[in-house]
Amino acid sequence: MVLSENTLPIFNGNWEYQWAPYDLPTYQAVLEQLQPDDVVLDIGAGDLRLARQMAGIVRKVYSIEINPEILAQGLEKDEPLPGNLITICGDAQTMDFPPEITIGVLLMRHCTHFTEYANKLKDIGCQRIITNARWRMSVETVDLLAPRxxxxxxxxxxxxxxxxxxxxxxxxxxxxxxxxxxxxxxxxxxxxxxxxxxxx
Ligand SMILES: C[S@@+](CC[C@H](N)C(=O)[O-])C[C@H]1O[C@@H](n2cnc3c(N)ncnc32)[C@H](O)[C@@H]1O
Structure with missing residues (x-):
């Protein structure tokens, strides 16, 4: 897939839509929190490198990525896409989340929309989100139903x-x-x- 800058005005200068992978300990910290029955929503999935690993552990993974070029790179890898990995090219802020999600994954250290994602997940009955959006250098699992x-x-x-x-x-x-x-x-x-x- 080839996209010119004109077809993607949304990405011009918007650093939130930049892709960068994290290190292996960060991914490991996520994988350790997953259960076989989980249905994961991977928000800002990048090139699907974590999504593919998560799909080997849990029941189903929905991956949302806004940047079609990055998503295409992830889809074009040699290994076929796992059957339980559903990829969606779209904006996680505006799209509806599938109701069966049990856990959100938000690896996006620079994210300024944690509140929106937390509320959307809570609204569909999802209790947990694994993220580095708040503590930046470390990954936490937030209980979305915990009293505040x-x-x-x-x-x-x-x-x-x-x-x-x-x-x-x-x-x-x-x-x-x-x-x-x-x-x-x-x-x-x-x-x-x-x-x-x-x-x-
Ligand atoms: C820092 S990268 C991390 C990618 C991936 N989570 C990983 O750990 O390998 C953040 C990704 O989130 C995507 N992203 C940012 N805002 C988004 C949104 N509103 N909806 C979907 N994807 C988004 C970016 O395009 C980028 O690929």
């Missing part, structure tokens, strides 16, 4: 917000028990959210 508390309720410790912000809230050191230190508090209304609300 107000930012101001965290006395001390690490936090992560669906807007993508993460950090450490300072407070009384005596409250930083090993148990508390091991928790990442899922919050709403973090300073980043409030900053953006105040601008709109």
């Amino acid at each position: 508390i107000k930012f101001e309720q965290v006395k001390i410790g690490s936090y992560a917000c669906w807007c993508g912000a993460v950090g450490f809230i300072q407070g009384p050191l005596e409250l930083l028990t090993p148990e508390n230190n091991a928790i990442i508090h899922e919050v709403i209304d973090c300073p980043n959210c409030l900053h953006h609300k105040s601008k709109n």
Whole structure:
């Protein structure tokens, strides 16, 4: 498939649609979280290198990739596409997600749409997403049904917000028990959210 720049104005200068693979430990961290019964939604699948591996572990993989050139590279590889891997060339932000998804995979460190994807997955009853979109250099599995508390309720410790912000809230050191230190508090209304609300 050959596409000229004129046929793809959407990609001009949009760094979110750039493809770059991750390293093997990153992919391994994803593969270790999958169960045989899972139906995966791979958001921003690139050249399908992870999708092909996931298809060997789980029941089904849906891979969405917006860039047809990258997807074509993945489809043109020598090994045939696994029968349980469904590829979709489209925009994950606007397309409907298949209702049977049990787990989302979002390997896109620069992603600024975590909230949208988390909400869309939750709306179809999906409970988990594996992603590096928030902590960037490491992969986490987010429980989309876990209670989220107000930012101001965290006395001390690490936090992560669906807007993508993460950090450490300072407070009384005596409250930083090993148990508390091991928790990442899922919050709403973090300073980043409030900053953006105040601008709109
Ligand atoms: C950093 S690459 C990672 C590719 C793949 N997840 C991997 O780990 O090998 C991110 C990919 O997401 C795709 N992408 C970005 N926004 C997208 C969207 N809204 N819908 C579908 N794909 C998207 C890009 O085109 C790019 O190929």
